[in-house]
Amino acid sequence: MSMTIRQLKYFVAAAELGQVSQAAIQLNISQSAVTTAIRDLESLLGVSLFVRSTHGVTLTEQGRHFLNNAYQVLRSVDEALNIPHTDEEAIGSIRLAATYTALGYLLPYHLQRLRQWYPNISIDLYEYERIEIEDKLLDGSIDMAIVLTDNLIASEIVSEKLFSSERRLWISSHHALSQKKTLALEDIEKEPFIMLTVDEADMSAMRYWNRKSLQPNVILRTSSVESVRSMVANGLGVAILSDLVYRPWSLEGRRIETRSLDDVIDPMSVGLAWKRGKSFTQAMLAVRRYFQQAYLMPQQNVMRNTVL
Structure with missing residues (x-):
């Protein structure tokens, strides 16, 4: 073997x-x-x-x-x-924006690869909240953005989902809930709940709580993922967040565990966005092509292999 x-x-x-x-x-x-x-x-x-x-x-x-x-x-x-697929013929610049989550947990690795793939394309990078991104896409201040696609509102914004990240329950190591074979929102309704607010995470959370007419016992609202991580790891509360931002250890070195819930918890979808009718430049085409190859083509290959 x-x-x-x-x-x-x-x-x-x-x-x-x-x-x-x-x-x-x-x-x-x-x-x-x-x-x-x-x-x-x-x-x-x-x-x-x-x-x-x-x-x-x-x-x-x-x-x-x-x-x-x-x-x-x-x-x-x-x-x-991951040998760079260098394309020196693509030239130009792109004004690319991203929300906090995409910039902090996704983009740095891809920016490095984009620089290798397209050495003659420059990327001007910006961090904005979703509402600012929509405004700036519409007025032409930025060309393209990487956002949480389910949060988009403006009808003139086109989005292309790249991947979805499952949302799961975060609990401290040895939490009493870890002994339960199955978990639902009813099981954690009374638990101290740490509510993340960055990237409208609180609005996303209330969608699945409201579907079941339940109300979480929120003891802290914070825009800091590290605060949520530390609070949960120290047994001060629980949270429901996506796998994209999950790390097994807090800054204090305490372990965080995750559990899937039986309820329908919408995953966090990440993708590209641009203004409807926007004329794509070489730089925009290159960036879109890169992310399609990084995410969409592997998914299609998996589906094809599954069928075969």
């Missing part, structure tokens, strides 16, 4: 998150697939990579050593698969 890249990715996810179940959620696969991959790795290597307990998994000494090697392998593979 030979080692696979998939096994390495599953192992790294479990090592970073400390729970096989959380790794499965992040990877969007079954928990059994992660468990099998790790067991196959351990069998191949002839060592135990994790110490298992009811609270999760922790790396053994051999596991910590193997994790460093796994990082190096995956980094090399990523570099090999």
Whole structure:
């Protein structure tokens, strides 16, 4: 039996998150697939990579050593698969805006790749709230934006969804709710709730609360994701946020766990937006083409392979 890249990715996810179940959620696969991959790795290597307990998994000494090697392998593979598709013929500039969430948790990596792909295109970057982005797209102050598409209101704005990020319940490690097999909004209605407000997250949250005629017990409204993370990690409340902004540790080094809810919780959709009828420049076409290749084409390939 030979080692696979998939096994390495599953192992790294479990090592970073400390729970096989959380790794499965992040990877969007079954928990059994992660468990099998790790067991196959351990069998191949002839060592135990994790110490298992009811609270999760922790790396053994051999596991910590193997994790460093796994990082190096995956980094090399990523570099090999992401050789810049340099296009020096595309020239021009684009005024690109983004909301807080897109700029903080998505764009930096892609900006670096865009610079490699299109060395003769310059990007003027701006951060605005959704309402400002709509106004500036309409008056021509900016050319294109990366936004949470479900929040758009103006009918003259065209959007193209790139991907959706599931929203899940955030709870502290060992929270009483972690013992429940299933969870619904009714189970957390009385819990102290930390409400994020940036990028109109509070408005998005109230859509699914209102659908069930429920009211969250909000003890804090904040525009800081790190504040939410720390409050939840320290057991001061719970939150419902997207996987895009999830990190397993707070700044104090306390663990945060996530759980899916049985209720219909709308995912956070991220995409491109521009003014209807806008004449696309070379720079705009290049940026749109890049994001389509980064998100939409892989999704289409997955769907095609599933059908076949």
